[in-house]
Amino acid sequence: MKGKKKMLLKKIKKVLLSLVAAATVSATLTGAFGATTVSADTTNAQELQLDAKAAIAVDAKTGQIIYGKNESQLLPVASMTKLVSIYLVLQAIKEGKLSWDQKVSVDDASYQVSQNTSLSNVPLKKGNTYTVRQLYQASLIYSANGAVMTLANAVSGSQKAFVDKMRTLLKSWGINDAEIYTASGLGNNEIGNAKYPGAPTNAENKLSAKEMALVSQKLLTDYPEVLKTTSIARMKFNNGTSETEMENWNWMLKGLAKAYSELPVDGLKTGTSDSAGADFTGTVNKDGHRIITVVLGAPHTSDTDVSRFTQTQKLMSYVYNNFTYTTIKANQSFKGAQQLPVYHGKELKTKAVTKNATAVWLKNGLSTASLQASLKGNKKLYKNGGLEAPLAKNKNIGTISLQVKQQPLTYLNGATSLKLTATNTQKIEKANIFVIMGRAIKNFFTNLF
Structure with missing residues (x-):
């Protein structure tokens, strides 16, 4: 009996050890390969299968992230870089440092690049001058690399100084991990003697989909007139002795190959390179509600490949078909965030409401009733646990934060809730x-007592 009992205990011990080992292996695999986790920076990616390395869809006004797939991954953006460059050109015009009709001369590096027929270009001529408007149009419509390099020189005096300006601009927007070496989006090895000093020969510009969306939001907010140019399907460029027919590389524009009547796309910029694949930052205003989409690393097998536009159409349609643009009115109150205490007031509490109207994209089936609110008082107005009286009407007394249990609310500025002034x-x-x-x-x- 003692021998049998001893053998039984050994078997039990062996089984327990096997179970512990299996649990340990399972935990290790889960931790190593993320078998049961979803990327923290991904919203709804599993609901829409896009053939792209990364993608994002955001509300153009609020910056709400409606869809995300690997949106924080740093990837080559190629000619979409020009959106940063164009922002700086428009800024220089606004500040009076450039004017639309100002004539700009072409330096040797920009000229050499403009003659490269394997790149997107309008052929510039030595000794000729071109207006800022001409170069601006060529940069946005035809992604002309020599043209945007010429604009960069006009703004900052040299390619290096302009790139430094680009880096500073991005950092001012909280974009600290971008890799920027050229004004055009070409590789550092493709711009001759204008390459960024000290940088690797094969260095190329990289941003994440989220960062490209933020760049586009800033551009559309500060310079909405850019859409007047990005929406032009075709235009001719006069280089002095001949004309170049420029067809917009954004084939989703009305009248071009991938236009879709349900999605009136009016911008913004494509990007293509061997390392980047096919990229596209698009924007569309449907039913008065504008969104921005970014697709990075779509397949690119030839110059006629339309994959990036197919993926963009899927993404835009997904947003408009699966989410409802829901208005939150001004002077609206929410359960659980209706009032704040008042110190030494005739009334000991004051009602809190939203100061301004805004909107949020909610999954179909959800409404403002699905929003969960919390209220945080303005500490600058506090004394002994309450807002110090007297208080003027319509005073900014705090912040109402809104979340939805059934849907994460995330924003380009890093917020994880919709924050409204109370x-x-x-x-x-x-x-x-x-x-x-x-x-x-x-x-x-x-x-x-």
Whole structure:
């Protein structure tokens, strides 16, 4: 009996050890390969299968991320770089440092690049001058590399100085990991003696889909007139002795190969290279609601490949078909975030409502009733646990944060909830000394007993 019992204990011990080992291996595999986790920076990626390395869809006004796939991964962006360059050109014009009709001469590096027929270009001529407007149009419509290099020189005096300006601009927007070496998006080895000093020969510009969306949002917000040019399907460029027919590389524009009547796309910029594949940052305003989409690393087998536009159409359609643009009105209150305490006021509480109207994209089937609210008071106005009276009407008394249990709310600025300024609906006078004393006495006896 003792021998049998001993053998039984050994078997039990062996089984327990096997179970522990299996659990350990399972945990190790899960941790190593993420078998049960979803990328933290991905929203709805599993609901839409896109043939692209990374993608994102955002609301152009609020920056809400409606869809994301590997949106924080740094990838080559090729000629989509020009959106950063064009922002700086428009900024220089706004500041009076450039003018639309100003004539600009072409330096040797820009000229040499413009003669490369394997790249997207309008052929510039030595000794000729071109207006800022001509070069701007060629850069946006035809992705002309020599043209945008010429604009960069006009803004900053040299390619290096302009690239440094691009880097500074991106950092001012909170984009700190971008790799920027050229104004055009070409590789550092493709721009001759204008290459960025000290950088690797094969260095190329890299941004994430999320960062490209932020660049586009900034451009559309600060310079919405850019759409007047990005929406042009065809235009001729006069280089002095001949004309170049420029057909926009954005084939989703009306009248071009991948136009889709349900999606009136009016911008923004394509990008193509061997390492990048086919990229496209697009924007569309449907039913008065504008979104920005970015597709990085779509397949690119030839110059006639339309994959990036097919993926963009799928992404745009997914947003408009599966989400509802839901308005949140001004002066709206939410359960659980309706009031804040007031210190030494005639009233001890004040109602909190939204200061301005805004909107949020909610999955179909959800409504404002699905929003969960929290309220945080403005600490600058606080004293002894309450907003110090007197308080003027419509004072910015705090922040209402909205979340949805069934749908993550994330934004380009890093916010993980919809944050709205809260104001009070009525003027709160300060209580007189007798009321204040009376309250103090009442509180004393209440706490005493």
